[in-house]
Amino acid sequence: MLIDPPGTLRVxxxxxxxxxxxxxxxxxxxxxxxxxxxxxxxxxxHCLELRGKAYRRRGESINYVGLGKRRISNRPLGSTF
Incomplete structure (x- = not known):
């Protein structure tokens, strides 16, 4: 174990x-x-859209973990999630 003298700083x-x-x-x-x-x-x-909708509708802020819990399906574009 190394002990530094008082008043010194190890970098x-x-x-x-x-x-x-x-x-x-x-x-x-x-x-x-x-x-x-x-x-x-x-x-x-898609995640940016989800975050925007959640904030506009409910004032909810979804973070990375919240987005990770949602499932992105392989539905055709334009269909509702």
């Missing part, structure tokens, strides 16, 4: 290395990435 320094990487996906990978980004955008917009 913990962490060193992080940063590197640059080039990302060159193939055509198939680009299609898959676009599909994943579309899904993520859909979920984001």
């Amino acid at each position: 913990l320094v962490e060193i992080f290395q940063i590197g640059r990487f080039r990302f060159c996906p193939t055509c198939d990978q680009i299609k898959l990435l676009n599909r994943e980004f579309d899904h993520a955008r859909f979920v984001w917009n």
